[in-house]
Amino acid sequence: MYDLIVRRAKLVDGSLTDIAIQNGKFAAIGTLDESITASRTLDLQGKYWVSAGWIDAHVHCYPKSPIYHDEADLIGVATGVTTVIDAGSTGADDVEDLYQLTRQAKTNVYAFLNISRTGIVTQNELADMAQIDKLCVHQAIKKNPQFIVGLKARMSSSVVGENGLKPLLRAKEMQKENNQLPLMVHIGNNPPNLDDIADVLDAGDIVTHCYNGKPNRILTPEGQLRDAIKRALDRGVLLDVGHGSASFSFDVARTAIKQGILPHTISSDIYCRNRINGPVRSLAHVMSKFFICGMTLEQIIACVTLNAAKALKLSAKGQLEVGYDADLTIFETRQQPQVFVDSDNVSVEGESCLVPLVAVVAGEAVLTDEGKANHVITL
Ligand code: ZN
Ligand code: ZN
Numbered sequence: 561m562y563d564l565i566v567r568r569a570k571l572v573d574g575s576l577t578d579i580a581i582q583n584g585k586f587a588a589i590g591t592l593d594e595s596i597t598a599s600r601t602l603d604l605q606g607k608y609w610v611s612a613g614w615i616d617a618h619v620h621c622y623p624k625s626p627i628y629h630d631e632a633d634l635i636g637v638a639t640g641v642t643t644v645i646d647a648g649s650t651g652a653d654d655v656e657d658l659y660q661l662t663r664q665a666k667t668n669v670y671a672f673l674n675i676s677r678t679g680i681v682t683q684n685e686l687a688d689m690a691q692i693d694k695l696c697v698h699q700a701i702k703k704n705p706q707f708i709v710g711l712k713a714r715m716s717s718s719v720v721g722e723n724g725l726k727p728l729l730r731a732k733e734m735q736k737e738n739n740q741l742p743l744m745v746h747i748g749n750n751p752p753n754l755d756d757i758a759d760v761l762d763a764g765d766i767v768t769h770c771y772n773g774k775p776n777r778i779l780t781p782e783g784q785l786r787d788a789i790k791r792a793l794d795r796g797v798l799l800d801v802g803h804g805s806a807s808f809s810f811d812v813a814r815t816a817i818k819q820g821i822l823p824h825t826i827s828s829d830i831y832c833r834n835r836i837n838g839p840v841r842s843l844a845h846v847m848s849k850f851f852i853c854g855m856t857l858e859q860i861i862a863c864v865t866l867n868a869a870k871a872l873k874l875s876a877k878g879q880l881e882v883g884y885d886a887d888l889t890i891f892e893t894r895q896q897p898q899v900f901v902d903s904d905n906v907s908v909e910g911e912s913c914l915v916p917l918v919a920v921v922a923g924e925a926v927l928t929d930e931g932k933a934n935h936v937i938t939l
Pocket of ligand 1 (some may be wrong): 714746747769802
């Protein structure tokens with residue numbers, strides 16, 4: 561007798577499977593005998609897709625942030641996302657508050673710690689080197705090792721002021737002193753120049769806003785991949801989408817993906833304003849844009865499951881394997897013409913969109929907003 565059995569779920573390779581969950585973990589996966597029972601059974605009749613729970617590697621959900629605030633469940637389970645990572649809204653001063661304020665959420669919440677102790681309270685948190693305090697960072701990580709999954713450094717001109725590469729070099733030192741935690745680096749306007757940023761990065765470091773259309777884009781004016789980015793990718797540096805209000809260009813994404821420069825992780829950089837007014841709306845909406853860019857369903861889902869869990873070192877997530885955390889996203893794909901808008905206000909028509917219906921977090925199933933509106937699955 562299990563807690564939950566999801567029957568006849570369609571995997572992204574097209575095969576069907578049953579999934580049994582016990583005590584918040586996957587307990588059995590494969591065809592299960594009809595005689596096996598559970599407290600609750602959800603029969604998908606081969607109609608709906610299932611994947612490991614979606615992980616959004618770049619969001620903002622510190623409710624008290626003066627600029628980039630949101631509620632974890634509105635960008636999480638309500639849209640089929642089972643895990644969100646707040647990307648540096650808080651630094652050492654407020655990360656404990658972020659932790660406490662997100663404990664009631666159904667969505668799993670983790671954080672990248674901003675290397676500036678103030679976090680994104682202002683837009684120029686790395687303009688004063690005195691705010692980048694190694695001891696504070698070390699103490700915050702020591703206090704919350706399960707919550708803080710990495711460090712965040714926003715390396716664009718408005719953020720670093722006159723400091724150039726200095727904040728990033730300090731972030732690299734902090735990373736070494738703190739168990740080689742993943743480091744997420746935001747890119748946008750220069751200086752510092754992207755080539756200089758990329759040359760400092762090592763395997764596992766994450767470049768977010770990877771398809772931005774600003775001066776620090778990954779392509780040359782001729783549309784070729786910059787040499788420094790090519791070298792970085794060869795070393796194992798990872799590309800994260802981080803769509804956001806100002807950091808995703810269809811033109812850059814399509815040109816890069818055509819050359820085989822796929823994202824490792826697809827993330828939204830969502831917060832209340834770009835969720836409600838666009839162009840982000842939800843992780844599913846951002847994922848759907850990658851059909852237009854030429855990616856397959858399997859590739860897109862890998863970016864928010866296996867790839868994201870690996871990049872963030874979430875070792876019990878991202879895969880449908882016995883013993884892993886029982887997080888699932890149940891969704892459908894709809895073929896209907898729809899207009900998608902990027903961060904440069906360019907509109908492109910797409911035909912496929914992903915519609916999340918149910919989020920399962922540690923074995924607890926909840927209907928998403930679309931799931932509630934559609935009535936195709938009842939819990
Ligand atoms: Zn950013
Ligand atoms: Zn962000």
